[in-house]
Amino acid sequence: MSMNRTLPLVAVTAVATFLSACGGGGSSATATQDTSTPATAQQQPVTLPPTPSKPPEQPQPLNRYSFANGCFTLSSEGRYLQAGTDGYQLTTSAGEATAFYMKPTALGRYLLVSNYQRDPGAFGDIELLGISDPAGEFLDDSGNFIGEVSYLVSGLGDTLNLVLDPIAPLGGLLRELGESLDGLGDNIGEINVQPALGKVDKASDLAVWNVNPSEGERFTVASQVTGLLLTATDEGLTLSSPSLEDDNTRFTLASAEQCASYPEAHVSADVEEQGPAIYLREVERFRNVPGLDNDDIFGYVDAHSHISAYEFIGGRINYGDPFHKFGVDHALHDCAENHGPEGLTGVVEQVTSTPGPHATRGWPDFPYWPRNNSLQHHQSYYKWIERAHLSGLKILVNHLVHNEILCQLNPQKQNDCDTMVAIEMQAEQMHRMQDYIDAQNGGPGEGWFRIVTDPAQARDVIADGKMAVILGVEASKALNCGEFLNVAECSREEIVERLDRLYAMDVRSLFPVHKFDNAFGGHLPDLSDGIGIGAVLYGGNLLETGHPIEFEECPEHEHGDTSNPVADALQPLGIFDQLLFQIDYVGERFPASPEELAEYDPRRGTDHLCNTRGLTDLGFFLIEELTKRGMMIETDHISRKAASQILDVTGARGYPVINSHGGWGGTEDLRNQVAAQGGIAASFGSVRGNWVDQLTRDGNRPRADEFKVGPFGGAPFASDVNGIASLAGNPGTPDQETSLYPFTSVDGRVVFDKQLTGDHAFSLYEGRGVAHYGLYPDQIADMIANSDRSEEQVNDAVNQLFTSAEAYIRMWERLELATQ
Template structure:
């Protein structure tokens, strides 16, 4: 109880501190580049249609009672005996085997647009929320729309109308009060929602039943009426033939703006790429050495972190891009005033334009940190540009989640990482659905190097799961008392491994039961995290001057060393706070400045050493970034003493050239943040100066770290284009890229937004090739070989880690 009270009091102090600080201071169809991007032929390998094979195709619906057609008004659906009047439906998957049936799509520039969909109308707003999710009672809905089996043919009705036993006319006509329609009915609806989703069920004679995803009722046809039924009854048709046709409207989607110019498809092997085949190391290339780069550090599921309403936007959405990337006002409030993280990290600009699709007037941009930047079609564009491996880290921060007033998810990370893992699997299934069925998508989650090689060789992207969290497996500490036991660590680590997790950060952002953290000196975020550490642990980060060997000429970051006296410690705390404030405003120094920066004096704990040994025992990747100097030194020592190769510094958060040398010498791998032009060339080729154990085609292989959606900026604008960039060709020479278009917005690397989203990395690579500044062509080629051999280097490291014996 005392600990809980102390932590609550600390959190309150943090809130007060932070509040004071803040006070101070048109539609495009599928690209068709990747096989299975919406099949023209809905048949499977045996020629048989499946419930998955209609994805994004154009079809008519025919039953023995007639064709589904538009009525005389064109504003509703009916049955017709005339095949020429059959309406053409775009079959847009919402999930595997589930579809929206769209007969029209209209929008003007700058407008979201209106769809015509076969569904159940909700005129009274009783069954759907504003986002189109079903919120009503299924029984009430079924009672409202009725059942075609409960009707009889009344010969006395005008025209022999079909009515319910109670005398109420059915078939798309609801009840009303005062001329206002209030009852649900089968009808044309103008926006995607749960009541317009249909599940396909195989029936007889190459026909299918369509069932409402919500009511479970089947689409039924009889006597010129289209309605719903809960039972199969003689005289009522519930089986439909889906016949390919033409003239469908394209469902709104993002184009990759990439065209395949080589019938072989994007390159798979190094030997097939001139950059490698003509290099000095060509003789060292193996027959199955893979071409492409690894993004070793991404957060494509971070839309669910810190309560689920910090970032806006989804990497996919069952209803499409106009729902995934719509308007961030729902999270960030009018003019974005609730986007506190964006406010702090963008120079305290308190407002931003919230509208996304289709105009995207403000976001995404490289430094807009609360807007999703990895929509799945943008990731596909990067795949076409050479991305072959993607490591997705589930991330979050419980204390920041608790302080965040807006949230819809559980702050407990043992719950939240599982939600993020579920979302990643749903994303894989969604991409499969768009491409014709299970396993047919280009996005595949893998759990072993053999699995990853198989996926990449089949022309797909391999996705690996990791965790980067401040209090992993609930192993925090408060006033130096651990909050977990060895038994709990083993149990939770086993659960994560069983779920496919292969990368682990022992420490991230805060001190925890395993050891000390590297404090973040970035303006705003650094201050928030420094204060958050107090709330989480009950104590501030304990600083001392970094040793002379720490850091390099590009950055000096805090890390670890020896204890200080109380007076010295107070001065170090003052120095850190002064350093934060001086980034925001010119203020005189309040304390002597340490020559080599400030380091966290906390090293690894006994529990931390146990955790590292357990990670080694499971042959998992140990991520050393974010850990203090003392923690990393001990992890490297344990790995060196045991010959363990599975160490990674995935995203430039180590800040010690000496430690990077040791990491490379031990067989570990390094990932670097993308930069621009000569800066990126230098960062990529710098690895050649290290005593690395693994080499492919004569180079070490350096991975890319995007940190996308992880409250980290993507690369900024490269400057003016001295030579026109667009169109450009991929490094393997097999794909031609033009400016990427999302909705009405044309993204150009030189539009001031830089790498505004994940799909712009091919552009950034092409810019590095074209604008060499004062770097030689040989240096640029070497940088490209470093990057595009990194997928093979990563897999060799993974294979060596799996083969390690204690």
């Protein structure tokens, strides 16, 4: 499949590439069950239809991916690695061998951990096999290698044998090689670097080892940075050139016990052996529902998320990563790295959550963040997403997101502001995330996070017990096609070329317009009143396009109901208010305060004003190009006129479209038309009665029976996670914890307890609401247990949510048929 590519970490230099060993191999799956924080309640078994028995699986031979998160000893020719007081040595006694915990940093690459200890509330003391950096010349603060490979090779040549002799026979050759590499060997001057193989106390690139297959069932262990091979000789533990590979550089890795650990967030779930349900017929509530097929998928959809937003609008706006090669304590460490001491330079945080200083520390105790309304802190770490997946999340749509003007205004940016560059970089990061999760689970294709490019692939992935991830794009200047003073900044040829580039990176969904007018059409400016979002977008549009929004009275039949109380409650200001008003150097081009900006709002005194701009000629051309490729079209954020034009064009050919962003899809009439034409309408995730109302409304929108899953329309939700938008709160109080936790999933196969990350047990009821993505299972359980709606309404809401995965894939299948 096209998504099973390996996107390697950025090469350090051509020398490192020359020295690094290559390898390949198969894969073996590992279990997703988490018993580290077992639930205290007994699961209620569900009687399921009999399934054919499978023959017992035969043990698979070890490959370079098999060691993920396992415990192993390393031996070569009867010599075992052993951790000493100050370093590592060799022993001929198997009973004295050190067991290493092998933490993958990427596919086939590992940290070899010999010891890890941590007191509650503190970071751990760790011991790793690696190469020291005493002068601090080779690594940045995050442990990434930035030094000169030639000098490092030279230094290692002089300190090759740590056990008996500081200069092994190969040392002189390596120094000669290092000093010959582009003349860089002595560029550090008089600093006595002296890198050495031994015990290091921090994860870094110098502690990463490539495990590659060799003869028989033995492996070589090569330094990622230098390419030199770990070598066990009678004289001691050394490093050798890859060209000198022999029996002394080939290691047997044997399974061991009593291993060191490595920090990681928990899914805090106890999963039955067969895993979460895949098909509706496996779940008691759907077993006797008429009109359902045996292969209808059980599960829900997040139709709008931003996992990759930690890199958007220049980077350093959000703090935290969805994954990190060195683990959770690096991914969710301390937001002072981006937001300064006490978080005081985090502009968005200062105006949207609790103004003033806040505790910046994340791991291990998370005293302040994440929380549902803390908008500059990452909320979708991969283990948190995995927890949601175990509760039935079968499809996750991740929108690669960017806004060029906000990137230009962002004083903290570290990434390119060009839209295509920013979007392609985020797409690459999502493939890296897939590879990283594969690495944690036993090799390519073995992870639960699978980027898919067509509905058949999505069905296959879900049938394999995994989660289908769809990549979309939500950018104000989509395909770099802005306009200034009504002149388009792209041509038809450029649209085709850029769309093909995104398609090749597995993007399958796109917003033609977002927030500002662009070369494709007008945007939706009229969701808010007074000094709200609409007025701010009016000013932002002036900065982006050089002209104001041109308004007209909305057509009578399009007035509809534009209210969105949930979105208004969750997003009273929005990112555009937050950034445009807070960045000083916008200067005289933009009003200085919301009150001043309100004076420029041409909608004052009217109830309904709509953008005069519909689709442009290039906009119609884009819609045609999207339909040719079978790509999903998102109709949110676009003017009502343009949305109606898209629905006219696509409706005539039976090509469904998507409203994934709640009230940003325009009027209820427009959202009903999306559903009536076989498309998907989703609302923001909410809480209790409000969420019941939204799910039942979206699932019961008028649609033909052919567009239903049995009697259900299917209602996804939109998290908008990391899109600088609040997640849902929760009115529960701490005394309600015991009435919810532990709870059983809707399919009856998973028991969840409070989610544990480091020392923090996250609860819905600690005042943070849906603090991170892993609490959506809790929010669903809370909606079922604590909604004030009738039992019939709650059941309908649950049924609409858990048929949304089947409804979404059927929509995608109809879309594909319309291209033929």
